[in-house]
Amino acid sequence: MNRLSPLRALVGSFRAFLYVGALEFASYPMQIVDRLLSLGTVVVLLGFAGTLVDVDTTEHALGPSYFVFAVTGFAMLQVFTSTMTLFRTRVRHFQLHGVLEAGAMTRTPVWAFLCGAPAFDLTWSLVQGAALVGGVHLVTGTAVEPVRAMAAFGIAILAGAVFAALGLVAAAGVLVFKQGEPLTRAVTIATLLFGGTFVPRSALPAWLDVPGGWLPIAPALDAMRAALYGAPWSDVTEPLIRLAIVGGVVVVLAVLAIRVAIRAVLREGSLGHY
């Protein structure tokens, strides 16, 4: 009678932390200015980089220009880094302040509590990414059909879910080992270098294409760019299948890691230790 279904627990947790995150965000009036300024700076820098890069846009499937290519990469990278870092930083904060123990006493299971914890920032990074990509297409006069824009947003949400699962694996590491968590840094660096965010994968050595293509961000970006740049739908679905395969593996890994981590901390009684 007292148990919640997993979906209800997850939605409830997401809603609760979305509410708190929005209130906390609103309590820092300068935060919105700070975030917009830093975002604007990055866009200007990417625009400047776009004037320096001299590549064949057709050869490397860059879409309308390198600038649009890089901004799309940056938007997805934002979603990726947010999801990768938010879960582990929340776990760390929650352990330090006893929030995990307080949360564990509620009807929301610990796993759902952890999944919902960064709800506001995850939503923010998705909305920010969508605004960024939409804005750049508007500014550069590159038209995107509404159905393709919707598809791109759907791909971003799916990619966010896959990244979140990877973030949960990292969070499980922090939950148990408290300090060391090498996964985030390693995956983020690999993503930056070989994932096709700012450097097209076709410009990398051929032997890097296979491992680079299986980094979670690579199929997400391939699908999103194909959707946005008007490629045939088959070019969208192929990387989506790759993303689904990577996602399936990562989700299973995340479920196992979180289950093992929660059992371990309950056995040790270290839910509130850091």
Place this chain on the structure above:
Amino acid sequence: MSNDIALQLDDLSHTYVRTTLRGRRSVEALRGISLRVRRGELVGLLGPNGSGKSTLLRCCAGLLRPSGGTARALGEDPSVPASGLRGQIGWVVRDDRSFNLRLSGRQNLMLYALLEHVDDPKGRIESALGSARLLDVADRPYRFYSSGMKQRLCFARALLTDPPLLLMDEASSGLDPGLRDRFHEAVRERVDAGAGVLFASHDLEELATLCDRVALLVDGRIVREGAWDDVADEARRTFAERAEATR
């Protein structure tokens, strides 16, 4: 287990094991604890620092899996994460730091009301704030709360689900005498409403006036249990010995 038992511990034990590069180290924190708390009863858990009070409460709350014996809270095993106990146990600890500094007391409670999936969250929050005597400061940011207000907010959170079992670990620390009396009244109201309460403290006077029964915990064992008059001499002797040993 009959329905009027809120908490039942049978031969409960716990050993902390820590593995370091130098090998395994273990500390026996609880040894063969057996204790019952009925609904509508307030049982005090008295013991000097390091006697195992917090460990015992954490085992009862399901935040720590005991090494041996059994704990049954409201008839269920609290150490099973999927048990139906979540939201049925009120948890109040001293120096709680889990609230968000940027939010008001009321907003902080809303987070937990949503996580608890209570019906009519606003109504429950008002009721809990009233029980904790916090209505007048409910909209003040938490960072401006005094330590007494923080402690009462922790109590208010525990009341959101109207839980039939309350576990309180030095819950009145930081309260001045006047507030402490009002806090005790609020706890008593919950007991009169049928909740079972296990109240851990190392304050002899507090447990003497507040509790129906007291269990004296020393070095992880319950050495005496009963009405305050039956426990008082042993308790005073234990605390006097501890004080002497630390000189």
